[in-house]
Amino acid sequence: MNEFFLDDPIYTVASNSVDLILKNNIVTRSLRKDAALSSRLGDDWQNLSFVEKLAVSIAYEKQSVKTKELQTMTKVGVTTAHTTLRHLVEIGILEKVATSKAASNQYYRLIQ
Numbered sequence: 182m183n184e185f186f187l188d189d190p191i192y193t194v195a196s197n198s199v200d201l202i203l204k205n206n207i208v209t210r211s212l213r214k215d216a217a218l219s220s221r222l223g224d225d226w227q228n229l230s231f232v233e234k235l236a237v238s239i240a241y242e243k244q245s246v247k248t249k250e251l252q253t254m255t256k257v258g259v260t261t262a263h264t265t266l267r268h269l270v271e272i273g274i275l276e277k278v279a280t281s282k283a284a285s286n287q288y289y290r291l292i293q
Contacts, residue, residue, distance in 0.1 A: 214238060225274060232257060232265050237291070240275060245288040 188209065193200040218234075218241060219226045229237065232255050239246040239254070252262040266289050269275040279287030 214241065217241075222274060225272065230265075231255075232261070233269060236262075236265055236269060236289075237274060240289060240291045245278075245290045246275075247288045 188204040188206065191202040218237060235255055236246050236251050239250065248259060248262045248266060251266065252259050266275065270277050273292060275289040276292050277287060277289055
C-alpha cells in the first residue's frame with residue numbers, strides 16, 4: 182500500500198461479512214510522494230521550480246511524462262514545458278526516450 186501512497190486497509194469481521202475500508206488521503210499521499218522524491222533526489226528536489234517538481238512527479242507516478250502533458254497540467258506554453266524537461270535531462274534527473282529528434286511519441290522518464 183505504501184507503494185501507492187495509501188494507508189493500510191482496515192478489516193472488520195462480522196458474523197457473516199467482512200468490511201474493508203481503504204483510505205485515499207490526498208494530503209498524506211502528496212506528502213509521501215514528496216518525501217520519496219526528496220530522498221531519491223536529495224538536494225536537487227529542493228532546488229527545483231514548481232513546474233520542474235510537477236514534471237518529476239508525473240514521471241514518478243506514471244513512469245513517463247510528455248511535453249504536451251506537462252503543458253496541459255501547468256498551463257505553461259509548449260516552449261516552457263519543453264525547456265523545463267530539457268533542463269531536467271541536463272541536470273541528470275530525467276532521460277529522454279525518442280526514436281528520432283522529431284518523433285511525436287517521445288517522452289521523458291526518471292533516471293534509475
